[in-house]
Amino acid sequence: MADHILHTRISRKDRKLVDKVMMFACVVAPLFVLPQLFQxxxxxxxxxxxxxTWVSFALFAFIYLLYGIVHRLKPLIITNILWLIVELAAVAGILIYG
Incomplete structure (x- = not known):
């Protein structure tokens, strides 16, 4: 039977590389909101x-955070905590200056 992408084994080394890339993305992605907050x-x-929009983003980040906690997915937990921080900061800014 032919293997396909979903049934191939990934080496421990490759898995660690993917984990490192994911952790980098988890931290960097929320930083792209900073220019909006600065404005x-x-x-x-x-x-x-x-x-x-920003309340919706925060709501879904909270749902993703809960999912990450339930399934003990560290990258999902970290990134959604960071997303919640920046999204709630945007909501606060909108409430104050909107």
């Missing part, structure tokens, strides 16, 4: 920023 807080203006 909101430095200009004291959030009139063109959607609170519905």
């Amino acid at each position: 909101i807080f430095s200009n004291h203006d959030a009139t063109n920023v959607s609170i519905t």
